[in-house]
Ligand SMILES: O=P(O)(O)OP(=O)(O)OP(=O)(O)OC[C@H]1O[C@@H](n2cnc3c(O)ncnc32)[C@H](O)[C@@H]1O
């Protein structure tokens with residue numbers, strides 16, 4: 001039977017441009033283009049009130065798949081910080097309030113972790129003194145992980161496929177790097193000596209929680225999105 005869900009396009013139920021960039025890069029290797037909610041008119045606002053990342057991914061995918069009558073992939077993701085008992089978790093996007101900007105969420109994360117601005121705390125010193133030491137060894141505030149849950153709701157086949165991935169790291173006291181989005185500038189990968197925001201897109205896409213979730217998706221459900 002021909003795969004009626006096969007096409008050159010993957011529809012993703014997201015308005016997050018950072019996610020779209022990463023998915024577009026990822027699916028390009030399969031010759032697939034990505035469409036997001038910004039590419040369609042009259043898409044509903046979705047209330048992400050699930051208790052887990054997986055529940056929210058299912059909510060987003062099924063809301064849009066029902067509207068378009070097409071297979072739709074959704075990503076619900078976030079940051080879980082051990083020193084904060086797993087927060088902000090499913091509240092990552094709205095940690096500093098509904099529609100909060102990334103900078104506000106990052107500032108709140110540092111406040112909750114009790115970080116004083118290193119610039120304010122640092123006593124004046126020789127140019128190659130404390131600053132140079134900071135660049136090599138950032139101040140670590142907590143261990144943490146990014147989590148990504150994926151759900152593909154396919155109304156043509158009547159099924160829902162899921163996968164989940166994580167990426168371990170630590171939260172540092174001062175942001176570094178300008179790539180990526182969200183909490184990337186505060187999420188440091190000790191084995192790389194870089195934050196997620198210092199990695200080029202192709203490297204983030206090789207090691208991130210989103211990449212891990214996609215890998216699991218393809219292992220479990222081979223052929224369904226490619
Ligand atoms: O719901 P959609 O429309 O997909 O977009 P969103 O930004 O609201 O996405 P989520 O509800 O999944 O919330 C995820 C938040 O977690 C953070 N986050 C997720 N993945 C991240 C990543 O790869 N790097 C940095 N922060 C990330 C970031 O703050 C996101 O806004």
Ligand SMILES: [Mg+2]
Nearest residue numbers: 016048076093
């Ligand atoms: Mg969201």
